[in-house]
Amino acid sequence: MNRNNKKETEERRIIKELSEDDVLSNPFEQFNVWFDEANQTEIVEPTAAILSTVGENNHPSARTILLKEVNEKGFVFYTNYESKKAKDIASNPNISLLFLWKEQQRQVRIVGQSEKISREESEKYFRTRPRESQIGAWASHQSSVIPDRKSLDNKFEEYRKKFGDKEIPLPDFWGGYVIIPNYFEFWQGRPGRLHDRICYKFEDQEWRIFRLAP
Numbered sequence: 001m002n003r004n005n006k007k008e009t010e011e012r013r014i015i016k017e018l019s020e021d022d023v024l025s026n027p028f029e030q031f032n033v034w035f036d037e038a039n040q041t042e043i044v045e046p047t048a049a050i051l052s053t054v055g056e057n058n059h060p061s062a063r064t065i066l067l068k069e070v071n072e073k074g075f076v077f078y079t080n081y082e083s084k085k086a087k088d089i090a091s092n093p094n095i096s097l098l099f100l101w102k103e104q105q106r107q108v109r110i111v112g113q114s115e116k117i118s119r120e121e122s123e124k125y126f127r128t129r130p131r132e133s134q135i136g137a138w139a140s141h142q143s144s145v146i147p148d149r150k151s152l153d154n155k156f157e158e159y160r161k162k163f164g165d166k167e168i169p170l171p172d173f174w175g176g177y178v179i180i181p182n183y184f185e186f187w188q189g190r191p192g193r194l195h196d197r198i199c200y201k202f203e204d205q206e207w208r209i210f211r212l213a214p
């Protein structure tokens with residue numbers, strides 16, 4: 001069997017469908033259904049998503065982040081508040097977040113606005129991080145130019161000694177963002193390239209559901 005035939009056979013075997021009649025009326029709930037299914041499938045990192053921002057010069061910029069929480073407000077991730085992405089968000093809060101769950105032939109596109117979460121919430125999460133990651137947050141001024149690897153290792157060592165056995169505080173320059181969505185697109189791969197694309201747009205205080213051509 002050549003590669004293309006094998007792929008078509010695999011696609012037919014999956015045959016999942018997504019219909020505007022069956023999706024949940026709240027996109028957060030629909031996301032949670034798919035997210036749970038992704039977590040139950042052998043996907044390497046189902047929480048990984050591509051976060052795209054727009055910089056001051058209007059240039060787009062994309063990178064992977066890990067989703068840490070979905071709550072009634074939005075999608076939470078953690079990062080350095082002085083990083084490139086944080087500077088982009090400060091000048092333009094519009095972002096997009098993209099999940100690819102290839103093994104299920106699924107993709108979720110989210111568009112929304114990003115804002116910082118409270119320091120208390122960030123502290124709560126920071127305390128759950130492994131000690132090495134906490135020290136790493138102090139040692140790395142994310143997205144700034146550094147002379148070499150050694151300087152990073154030295155900084156890590158410096159902070160490791162400084163904190164000793166003490167509790168490591170949350171740096172001022174580190175914390176979470178919540179992405180508040182105004183648009184979702186759920187993409188389900190289907191045979192013959194006739195994929196399902198069901199979208200939700202927040203308009204007049206409610207989620208309007210519609211379908212796009214694949």
Ligand SMILES: Cc1cc2nc3c(=O)[nH]c(=O)nc-3n(C[C@H](O)[C@H](O)[C@H](O)COP(=O)(O)O)c2cc1C
Nearest residue numbers: 048063064065066077078079080083084085086143
């Ligand atoms: C699988 C994976 C997960 C990542 N998760 C995060 C994350 O949750 N937060 C974060 O700040 N960077 C994370 N990174 C690193 C970012 O992709 C990026 O390199 C970093 O945040 C600097 O981005 P920036 O310079 O655009 O701000 C992750 C990278 C990978 C490959």
